[in-house]
Amino acid sequence: MKTALLQITSSDDPVANLDMVRAMMTEAAGQGAQFILTPEVTNCVSNSTTRQQQVLQHEEDDITLAGLREQAAALGVWLLIGSLGIKTHDADGRFANRSYMIDPQGQIVARYDKIHMFDVQVTETETFRESANYRPGSQAVVAETDFGKIGLTICYDVRFPYLHAALAQAGARILTAPAAFSPVTGAAHWESLLRARAIETGCWVIAPAQTGAHPKTRGKTRHTHGHSLVVAPWGEVLIDAGTDPGIHFFDLDDSSVTEARRRVPSLTHVRPFEGP
Structure with a gap:
């Protein structure tokens, strides 16, 4: 299955970001992609809570979700919207960081x-408190598609085997x-963590990422x-997209999952234990 991974530099303007992603989807589908994936917070990258409150929307009103669903249908492709910042009706006003699988x-x-x-202090000058603005989910999700079952995760989840x-x-x-991903933790851990998750599970791991300095109307610039x-399921890195925005293609082959799990069937060797 020809698959396209989109590496983008979203701004804090969902309208501009939607236009950018729709155009990239059209190009990817035109080159034969049947499954397209976008990064986390496709609709808005911002360090400003004020800006997020201004431009983020509830799911039923979200222009990015509606626009990308429409585009997927027009192109006849499967689409993973890596995530969107979505307003919720929670009493504390926090957003959801929500991934969508679209048929x-x-x-x-x-x-x-x-x-x-992602509540961390990466350096003395770089601190993140994602839970201040986003409330955590509590349900793991496997999406059913006509080309296999897909386990959905987002960004910092990669650290939790x-x-x-x-x-x-x-x-x-x-x-x-x-x-x-943060440039500091990305340089140190990104590839190692993703390869480990593939090797441990014998799964394909597909990680579309935001990149670069993100245009903004207020707040600090995020990188x-x-x-x-x-x-691939044996742990080989088939694509490293570097740091430029763009579209990257590969063939998603289910037989490589079967082969990796045949060679090292670790999922069948899980044992309960007491401890420590």
């Missing part, structure tokens, strides 16, 4: 709210890891690592 008719077949919040193991044990043969990756 070729434009229907939502799965939603996943990011479980693990038990989530990926649970998805694989629930039947996932592909894991998605859309991200807006992301880029280097969208595609990792």
Whole structure:
């Protein structure tokens, strides 16, 4: 299955971002892609809570979700919207960081709210408190598609092997890891973590990422690592997208999952234990 991974530099303007992604989807489908994936927070990258409150919308009103569903249907492709920042009706006003699997008719077949919040102090000057603005999800999700089961994760989730193991044990043969990764942690850990998750589960791991310096109307400029990756089930990196925005193609072959799991059937060797 010809698959297209989009590496983008979203601004804090959802309208401009939607136009950009729609154009890239058209190009990807024109070159034969049947499955297209976008990064985390496709609709808005911003360090400003005020700006997020201005431009983010509830799911039923979100222009990015509606526009990309329409585009998927027009092109007849499967689409993973890596995630969108979505307003919720929670009393504390926090957003959801939500991934969507869209079928070729434009229907939502799965939603996943990011479980693990990026609350870290990367350096003395770079601190993130994702939970201040986003509320964590609590439900792991495997999406059913006509080309296999896909386990949905987002960004910081990559550091939690038990989530990926649970998805694989629930039947996932592909894991998605859309991200807006910090350049500091990205340089240190991004590739190693993604390769480990593929090797541990015998799954494809597809990680479309935001990249570069993100245009903004207010707040500090945010920078992301880029280097969208595609990792095969045996752990080989098939694509490293570098740091430029663009479209990257590869063939998604389910037989490589079967072969990796035949060679090292670790998912069948899981044992309960007491401890420590």
